Amino acid sequence: MKIDFNTAADILKSCGSAYILTHQSPDGDCIGSGTALYYILRGMGKKARVLCSDEIPKKFDFMRREYTDEEFEPEIIIAADVADAKLLGRYNEIYGDKVDLCIDHHISNTGYAKNTLVCPDASAACEVVYELMKVMGIAADEKLAKCIYTGIATDTGCFRYENTTARAHEIAAELKKTVKVNFAKINREMFDVKSRGRLKMEAFAVDRIEYYLEGKCTLLAVTSKMREEMEVTPAELDGIEGIPLQVEGAEVGITIKQRDETSYKISMRSANDVNVSDICAMLGGGGHVKAAGCLLHGTLDEVKEQIVDAVKKGIEVCTTE
């Protein structure tokens, strides 16, 4: 059942204790919103605990300085920033059908929880939690401000992406006016700092970008052999799909990842108006207008040729429209 802010506030106020679940592969927004809810409940004298299927990366520790983990029998189960029970990972089996309150911003939320407070226009779950705090009359202190800001900043690429709402900026302004936090330091740690392996991977990738269609199509092929040479963890390969599109003039950025001897997973990103969902559909795949994918078979050269042909058609459609 979809609920409003007042009902969500009532649920939080009337519970005695809660487990707060975040999604697997945790990011700044689920840890930010989950930890903010933890502080809100603790501030009201209730027991609370944050659970995540995967280990929470160390870079989020600064939000959790005042967090203490303790086991107890929870009265209610809350999910923060979790669009689908499947994303609870190993906690899906235990709690997937027992979530009492879900606080989220994904339009794709499946409604798996008994009560769902979802704001699809919000840039981040943390934006929803902040509005909930307003309704509950809770002012942001330093630890809450760190959580809320981090969730909004990480989900919007530091206010860069299309999902950045006016409200996201307003909340950042309100936090900066009322709470003394080194927001620039948070941004540095979230956006600028990279592991040595990650930096090496990016350098390796940039060196291997291929240019097609007068530079409008950029392509990066990562073979199994290259992956071995790079010596990077799978996490460090995360986001490699964004690299080909960084090149000036690129309209379509493609990443080819070898799966086995003769099959390749293709990720396609569009910078502006080219519809990569249509292009991937030509190749038997699909996705969104600006980010899509497909699976192709053959030698690497055959796969590249197929892709570049399809992209050429896709760009032609776009310019004649």
Place this chain on the structure above:
Amino acid sequence: MKIDFNTAADILKSCGSAYILTHQSPDGDCIGSGTALYYILRGMGKKARVLCSDEIPKKFDFMRREYTDEEFEPEIIIAADVADAKLLGRYNEIYGDKVDLCIDHHISNTGYAKNTLVCPDASAACEVVYELMKVMGIAADEKLAKCIYTGIATDTGCFRYENTTARAHEIAAELKKTVKVNFAKINREMFDVKSRGRLKMEAFAVDRIEYYLEGKCTLLAVTSKMREEMEVTPAELDGIEGIPLQVEGAEVGITIKQRDETSYKISMRSANDVNVSDICAMLGGGGHVKAAGCLLHGTLDEVKEQIVDAVKKGIEVCTTE
């Protein structure tokens, strides 16, 4: 003479025509604020022209779509985002002592103009121009919004740096609420897109980072020979000083650039609490707490040894304080 917003508004209203000067090596804020002032004056039926000592990079063309260049005899001279007449470049000689109105946000503004509207708390000159628009009752349309947003975004690293004010966020929120502009596209072009040469340079640099003091000190040496190998333009080397500090765990990031056979220009950046101004002072240089520099002589190995010794002392001072 320092003036307030009303006096600045009166000057704009009462002039018949103006040349608007920006600083050399133009960036998003001087082009944004200069072009916004151009549109403001044109909107009041006055003649206006933007002048910059250097060529304006193509990536700023989107702000200048409705700009038409014409020569005329200006009644007044305006400077936008120019802290010192010297920064006018080749226009200093002609107009340096003839600037009637300077609109700026640098605390270091030398007061070279007859009338100076300077707001040192503003994150960008565009923030000052926006407040001036408010005082003059001018609403932001699409072209003004692009200019104002771009200046604020570029000067704050897209709301990342310490100079990002609450007001900067508020202005972004106001623009997003009232004007239909693809701000994400602006951000992509300002922050994500890089030339092939630039990407190659970054990859080259990352591959050559050296680690000292358990990774707390990262160092990148760019010799004359390496610069030749990289085949990059001086503009593409711009900002290379930020690269060593991107590595996780780095407290002090150093860039060494060879000047001639035996002399090296050192740039030092601090991530957190280490005072690099003090460290560079030990080496005969100076600067700011978080960004400083010096000039050293000797072989590259001697220079590196000197630097790492000084950084070691600087880090020790910091941890014992």
